[in-house]
Amino acid sequence: MTTWDPAAFRDQVQQVLDDFLAAREAELAPLGPDAGRLVAEARTAVRGGKRFRASFCHWGYRAIRPDVADPAALARACASLEVLHASALVHDDYMDASDTRRGRPATHRTFEAEHRAAGWRGAPEQYGAAAAILLGDLLLGWAGDMLRGSGFGTQETAAGLALFEQCRSEVIAGQFLDVSVQARGRADVDTAMTVLRYKSAKYSIERPLHIGAGLAGATADQIEQLTRFGLPLGEAFQLRDDLLGVFGDPEETGKPAGDDLVEGKRTVLVALALDAASPAAARRLDGALGTPLGPADVDELRGIIEDSGARAQVEDVIGALADRAVAALQPADVDDHARVVLTELAAAATQRTL
Incomplete structure (x- = not known):
């Protein structure tokens, strides 16, 4: 039994991504320097992160087929999910009007600043928006290309792509659910959980597991067993993200x-707080969401959420979901070593601080 090195795996994924983008840059070179700027921002978009999606894809494969016939092909398939993730982040940052991502300017802000510095015609904001939409689209297309050309046989590739296409549809539709919820300015706990499940939980853990397992030739029953592990774990993962979005340390979250x-x-955390807070506190929280907030305002709203018991409740739900996921993994028809590593990954995904 070999020991898995997460840091070495992340380095491997980054190298695969670097090689892939170098090839794309060469293909686009005839378009001139503007295409080069787009690829340079793509490199930024795929840099960093915990590589959870790639990791769960890798161990979804090895859960079914412990001995990897073509490590390079599997590495490319795993890395394709990080390209899909980068696409979602580029689009998400623009839709949320976020200024930063992992401590760096968000894509739309980067191109907006370049437009403004160059003194070009038109609105810098519109240029930044256009660039972010196009880069996100390009990354989305490249993710599918990368998986399709990863090097697996025709049958294995078809199985992986079918699951990838489901994942892609779910995350895009889930994003629209999220946009619609924010536009309406209200969401009960059940609605917020639906958004969480389809915008993030499924594509962060469950579908990467499925794609890896599909490439390994998993049966329908094995895919279902991985769902019983991956879906509650994905929900716990996103609930942790929601807590970090309110209570996280900026030095760590970026x-x-x-x-x-x-x-x-309008997250599950916020929905729970609005349900449990006093009427006056709930009105203050509800009215302040989505408005410019200074440090004192943020502290006040954090206090309302804390005092309502919502933060503690979400922590309890994270623990319960993670326990359910790990319990479901124990009787599953998967490789024993993979079961151990997946259990470790479950802890890493739900107990993180960034």
């Missing part, structure tokens, strides 16, 4: 303090 409050996110 986002401003209380960023989700400024953006007006």
Whole structure:
């Protein structure tokens, strides 16, 4: 039994991504320097992160087929999910009007600043928006290309692509659910959970597991067993993200303090707080969401959420979901070593601070 090295795996994924983008840059070189600027921003978009999606894809494969016949092909398939993730983040940052991502300017802000510095015609904001939409679209297309050309046989590739296409549809539709919820300015707990499940939970853990397992030749029953592990774990993962969006340390998250409050996110955390807070506190929280907030405002809203018991409730739900996921994994028809590593990944995904 070999020991898995997460840091070495992340380095491997980054190298695969670097090689892929170098090839895309060469293909686009005839278009001139503007295409080069787009690829340069693509490199920024795929840099960093915990690589959870790639990791769950890798161990979804090895859960079914412990001995990897073509490590390079599997690495490319896993990396394709990080390209899909980068696409979603580029679009998400623009839709949420976020200024930063992982401590760096968001894509739309980067191109907006370039337009403004160059003194070009038109509105810098519109240029930045156009660039973010186009880069996100390009990354989305490249993700599918990368999986399709990863190097697996025709049958394995078809199985992986079918699951990838489901994942792609779910995350786009889930994003629209989220946009619609924010526009309406209200969401009960059940609605917020639906958004959480389809915008993030499924594509962060369940579908990567499925895609890896599909490439390994998993049966329908094995896919269902991985769902019983991956879906509750994905929900716990996103609930942790929601807590970090309000209570996270900016030095670790790379986002401003209380960023989700400024953006007006109608998360499960917020829905629970609005249900449990006093009428006056609930009105204050509801009215402040999505408005410019200073540090004192953020602290006040954090206090309302804390005092309502919502933060503690979400922590309890995270723990319960993670326990359910790990319990479901124990009797599953998967490789024993993969079961151990997936259990470790479950802890890493739900107990993180960024």
